[in-house]
Amino acid sequence: MAGVAGRLARRWSWSAFRSPVQVTCSQAFPLHVSGTAMMATQADFENAMSQVKLLKKDPGNEVKLKLYALYKQATEGPCNVPKPGVFDFVNKAKWDAWSGLGNVSKETARQNYVDLVSSLRSSESTSQVKPGAESQQGTYETLVVTSDDGITKIVLNRPAKKNAITTKMYHEIILALQAASKDDSALTVLTGNGDYYCSGNDLTNFTDIPPGGVEQKAKDSAVLLRDFVNCFIDFPKPLIAVVNGPAVGISVTLLGLFDIVYATDKATFHTPFTHLGQSPEGCSSYTFPKIMGSAKAAEMLIFGKKITAGEACAQGLVTQVFPDSTFQKEVWTRLKAFSKLPPNALKISKEIIRKNEKEKLHATNAEECQVLQSRWLSDECMNAVMGFLSKKAKL
Template sequence: KYRNLLLPMHMAIRCHEYLRHTAAAQITYKITRSRSIQVELGKAESFRETLKATQGPCNTSKPSMLDFVNKAKWDAWKSLGSVSQEEARQQYVDLISSLVGTEAPAVAAQPTGSTKGFQTLLVSTEDNITTIRLNRPEKKNAITVEMYNELIEALDLAGKDDSVITVITGSGDYYCSGNDLNNFTKIPEGGVEKLAKESGELLRRYVKVYIDFPKPLIGVINGPAVGVSVTLLGLFDVVYATEKATFHTPFSQLGQSPEGCSSYLFPKIMGAAKASEMLLFNKKLTAAQACEVGLVTEVFPESSFQSEVWTRLKAYAKLPRNSLALSKQLIRVVEKEKLHAVNDAEVERLVERWLSDECMQAIMSFFQAKSKL
């Protein structure tokens, strides 16, 4: 590709013959194989130096003003003045050497589908898409403390990598069944008060990552979603769901209260009445209903869900990365401060609820019912 760039026109043959017996021949060969941007930047200068080395001073007539390409070449050649061909050859060699010297250092390519080692997630980057897959299918992808911490880390890394979009989905037949209630059974030395405080701070950090996430964030909801995995959807940019997905926020059943900024975003998205049905009275929505109220962008048949969604995502990933990020920033920045305040308020209320008799009784009832199965 670059051989024609460095030795344009048939007149460069003589220069090539000269360089073939010098170190410059090896340099030229290296450049012809290089992908360095410096070669592109040196295109005009290389053209002038090649003419200088092969033809000497410009002695041809000036092309027509309408012959833009040849006129530009003639102007470059004419600007050289009178230089001996021997001196010109040396300048050509020096030019090519300088292009090699400024070549960007080689960067090892990230292997396609590369992953980082997580215990509860599968994280990969391919086709400019970073995919974070909840990976506890045997527990319906219930979120443990470990998974919370890994999700925070994975999202932080995804926000800084070279991918264009980030996708969150689940392994198996569930997207996510919400919090693993076993989190509430591991009481630290400081007692339940310490557990509630630490859990609240973890949740605050977790939701904050979504509020501040800089790239388009897309949910691929492959099955039922419960609790925090539903409330966070208001912070996603696009949500695609299979027709088999359902959306359930049973907070009052567990003596708890909403999180994930849903107390603010759900009424904005679907109206106060529909939001109250979900957040106060535990109404479970089908995928079609969730789409109708604006929580889900589009619903797909189960049979074609994965193929249709991923075809679309790969097309999105070909869009200019910075343009998408800056456009998202414009859309979200107006309410970012408000969302952080809502997150703080929701967490504060949840810590209170976790220490309440209602919540403790609801969790005990859950485990008693589970033990009878």
């Protein structure tokens, strides 16, 4: 296999690959499916092809294959050319990548191509920061990130604000997940510092709007949310939530994307979207009915019912509940044992379990973000959020 990979690398030189006609699939960047309302235009697609030429680093053969396949799917549709011979390694790899997209529409492939190029450009921008900075504990302002004994631990670190998620924290969690996906750890754990796991969105995000920039702010926030949730959908390693206290909003809805959720018996789970004039996110409109049934999901997502850790476990949202007095000891003893398992086997097992749902999850995420963008611009949402902030100010 090493010889095959070497020949493939030599024949796919990065300088040659910068030509737009050779662009588009890779398992390193799973499929991003966007709702039709957010589909990339032909101009976006052509701009992305131009940006490929500006990439300074070779993204690797897997990414080149994905770029190739998405380009072919976006311009020609599903693969209908004969399969190359088994010893024609390069063309067979291209054919497999293109054929693997199945009946994905040209519009979806075009959007996925644009998203992938944007990710590559963004990755190069963040890599201009000091190498390895993402994994250093002191780099983040809103997180504490450590890696030890095969476990990367991402701690939400705004205890005085109940770990409410600011715009900056969104960006930092994305960076932390990207770094964790590439490090040597076997598991990645997300938890909170203090009494709360996370109190959801910091609603002051809604007040940080430049004059006349409401629509742009809503659009930017929807894109950020979509990219944020996509990181959880695409995360390649086992991802565990250690819910150390109450969880609200997006910190709850994301739980359907984790592989294991451990909770203290003091935790509660609350999704008050309707109260704030908003709608579900984090793929919960798909994962919650699947996990707990449509009626229980409606109680939480539509009517904002707060449930206990025991109820969340009974409904399948939480894997196991532990007494608060022994929570940390029992959970970390178990996680340290898990971290000794063969890391590649862990990743492969997760991929097999999750791969058939990724396209559905990305489509759901895109649709939820598009709906939320409209909700954020509505008077109903604005009035609800301002009313909530006003009540908090009086307390």
